[in-house]
Amino acid sequence: YFATCARKRRMPIPIPTPNPDLKITEIKAYPTSFPVKPEDSVSLGVGRAVKRDAIIVKVTTAGGLVGWGESHHGRAPGAVAALVNTTLRQLVLGMNAGDVVGVWKKIYDKQLASHGMGAGTCLAMSGIDQALWDIRGKAAGWPLYRLLGGVSRPIPAYAGGVVLGYQPPAQLVDEARPLIEMGYKAVKLRIGDTAKRDVERVAAVRKAFGDDLIILTDANTGYDINAARAAMPGLEAQGVGWLEEPFPAQDYRAYAELRRYGGVPLAAGENHYTRFEFSRLIEDNVITIFQPDVSKTGGITEVMRIAHMASAYKIQVNPHSSMTGINMAACVHVLAAIDNGGYFEGDVSKNNLFRDELVSTPYVVDKNGCVTPLEAPGIGVEVNEEFLIKHPVIEGPSYV
Numbered sequence: 001y002f003a004t005c006a007r008k009r010r011m012p013i014p015i016p017t018p019n020p021d022l023k024i025t026e027i028k029a030y031p032t033s034f035p036v037k038p039e040d041s042v043s044l045g046v047g048r049a050v051k052r053d054a055i056i057v058k059v060t061t062a063g064g065l066v067g068w069g070e071s072h073h074g075r076a077p078g079a080v081a082a083l084v085n086t087t088l089r090q091l092v093l094g095m096n097a098g099d100v101v102g103v104w105k106k107i108y109d110k111q112l113a114s115h116g117m118g119a120g121t122c123l124a125m126s127g128i129d130q131a132l133w134d135i136r137g138k139a140a141g142w143p144l145y146r147l148l149g150g151v152s153r154p155i156p157a158y159a160g161g162v163v164l165g166y167q168p169p170a171q172l173v174d175e176a177r178p179l180i181e182m183g184y185k186a187v188k189l190r191i192g193d194t195a196k197r198d199v200e201r202v203a204a205v206r207k208a209f210g211d212d213l214i215i216l217t218d219a220n221t222g223y224d225i226n227a228a229r230a231a232m233p234g235l236e237a238q239g240v241g242w243l244e245e246p247f248p249a250q251d252y253r254a255y256a257e258l259r260r261y262g263g264v265p266l267a268a269g270e271n272h273y274t275r276f277e278f279s280r281l282i283e284d285n286v287i288t289i290f291q292p293d294v295s296k297t298g299g300i301t302e303v304m305r306i307a308h309m310a311s312a313y314k315i316q317v318n319p320h321s322s323m324t325g326i327n328m329a330a331c332v333h334v335l336a337a338i339d340n341g342g343y344f345e346g347d348v349s350k351n352n353l354f355r356d357e358l359v360s361t362p363y364v365v366d367k368n369g370c371v372t373p374l375e376a377p378g379i380g381v382e383v384n385e386e387f388l389i390k391h392p393v394i395e396g397p398s399y400v
Contacts (some may be wrong), residue, residue, distance in 0.1 A: 018140055022097040027128065029078035029084035030056045031377050032358075032387070033394035034249045040341045040350040042165040045192030045222025045245075046154070049162050054323040054354050056388060057084060061097050065138050068383045069130025070326040074123045074294040078392050087111070092128060096156075097135045101237045102378040104129060105167065116259050122273040122298050130379065131298025132329055137378030144371040144380065148304065150337025152303030154370035157363075158186035158216060160321065161349035166197075169204030176205055179348055182259040186214035186343060187368040190230070192222020199234030216267075216343075218244040225258030233260030242267040242289045255286045265289050270320035272299050272343050275305045282313055289342070293320040295327045300334060303308030303351035307338040314340070323352035325362030332363055332373045342351075344371050 004138035033053045039048050060066050072340070074080050089109055097101055111121045139145045145152065159179040164172060164187060175189055188207060189196035198217075205215060217235060219228070223246040235243060242265045247254045249271035259266065267289035272278055274297060279285045290310050292303045307317045315342050319331040328347060335341040346365055347355055355362065359381040363371040374380030 008078070013257070020065055021061060021100065022065070022135065022139060022262050023062040023284050024059060024093055024095050024097050025062050026058075026060040027084065027089040027092060028058045029071065029081040029127065030058070030388040030391035031073070031081040032056060032391045033077065033351050034272060035394065037351065042190070043163045044162070044165050044190040045218075045220025049398065050400055051059050051396070052323060052352065052354060055081045055084070055195050056324065056326070059097065059131035059135060061135060065097070065135050067097065067131035067134035067138070067378065068326055068381070069127035069134065069266050069299070070295045070322055070324045071127030072123045072293065072322050074119060074383050074397070075398060076120075078395070080120055080123050081175065081227050081393075083120055084127065084307045088121075088124055089102050090129060096163070100129060100136065100301050101130045103132060104298065110324040115266055119273055123296055126295045126297065126299040128300050130294060130326065131139050133300045134378035135331075141377050142377050143373060144300075144378060145336040148300075148333060148337035150333070152372055153336055153337045154366070154368065154372055154374070155341065155344045156164035156186070156364055157184065157344040157369055157371050158188055158214065159348045160171050160188045160234075160345040161347035161352065163348050164188065166193050169201050173204055173208045176209070180209060181212065181365045183365050183369045184213070184346065186216060188216040188218055188244075188345070190220065191217045191375045192219035192246070195230035195234070199238070202235060202238045202296065202347070204242060205244040211239065215239065216241045217243065218345050221245050221248040223247065224229070225257055228255045229261045232258065232264060233352065236262045240264050243273055244268065244289075244291070245270070252280070252284060252286075256284065267291055267318070269293075270296060270299065274302055275309055278309065284313070287313060290317045291320040292317065293322055293327075294318070294330050294334065295322040300330060303334055304338070307334070307340060311338070311340040314341040316340055316343035323349055325331065325359035325381050326379060326383070328355065329362040329374055329379050333372050333379065336373045339361055346371070351392070353387070359383055
């Protein structure tokens with residue numbers, strides 16, 4: 001067929017490039033941590049940050065291709081890494097790295113289906129899945145967004161990460177100002193302190209920067225129903241774009257009750273696992289901003305399924321960004337490949353070594369507050385393996 005077409009068009013016969021051997025020969029998870037300096041520590045709904053944890057997953061193929069992914073630490077980085085290095089490694093070794101659906105299904109069938117969703121397994125498999133997509137892109141010579149069916153385009157970003165916490169209103173305004181000058185048109189404020197103080201902080205930022213600034217809020221499960229009900233009118237009056245995770249993820253009744261008390265859209269999803277839990281969110285019709293995390297909910301494979309499912313209900317997807325530049329770069333690719341994508345969560349945390357030293361630059365925010373996906377094959381970041389040796393896991397809680 002190709003020869004006939006080439007003769008008709010007087011073009012040279014295309015010679016297919018040999019495919020590398022994609023048999024998975026090794027999987028290794030590296031738990032890693034670094035302490036947060038007191039001057040960089042932020043207080044939010046889950047406590048004060050004292051360290052940052054991550055799990056980096058490396059998958060190697062027989063053909064020499066290496067893929068990198070991030071599993072969220074789940075406040076237990078050593079345990080999640082051990083799950084990757086023992087049980088999941090044995091399940092996946094020898095499979096084809098290009099068979100992302102097959103690998104996902106095997107882990108689901110052997111680990112999740114018979115024993116519940118299992119947050120630990122979802123976290124662990126997410127890093128493996130990202131690494132496999134990284135390998136697929138490198139094998140094809142394509143950046144991830146193209147492999148997912150997308151096109152390079154500007155993605156609006158908001159200033160997020162572990163920042164903009166419980167400081168006095170004037171200090172909060174001072175912290176937000178350089179971020180807005182950098183180009184961000186939207187910021188996410190940490191609430192969940194008290195309703196009164198939270199609304200005062202939001203009002204101060206609104207007054208300082210005007211109505212054009214998009215203000216998003218995240219309570220990090222810090223509210224009970226009474227506090228959330230008290231805060232809702234003030235947040236609505238300040239034109240807040242969403243109220244994120246006022247309650248723990250599975251407190252469906254509280255979310256449904258809060259929906260009656262105001263018009264601020266409710267956002268959640270970073271702590272919901274797999275498309276099956278997001279299916280319930282669709283059925284409940286309470287949470288209307290979805291925030292799946294490619295390092296938590298089952299990887300890129302599952303986030304794409306969630307996004308396509310949500311698209312049928314006109315629900316916007318704003319992926320939650322995790323700890324490292326691997327996740328951040330992957331999020332931009334995903335947003336460039338879905339039709340219901342919203343904001344990219346730009347990490348403006350101070351001195352985040354997982355963003356600045358572990359990997360090459362994962363994204364750049366332009367003067368219009370937008371990011372574009374990386375063009376290198378796969379996820380597109382290079383990983384500094386020496387960093388993983390120099391920064392072993394630190395035991396203990398990451399928030400106190």
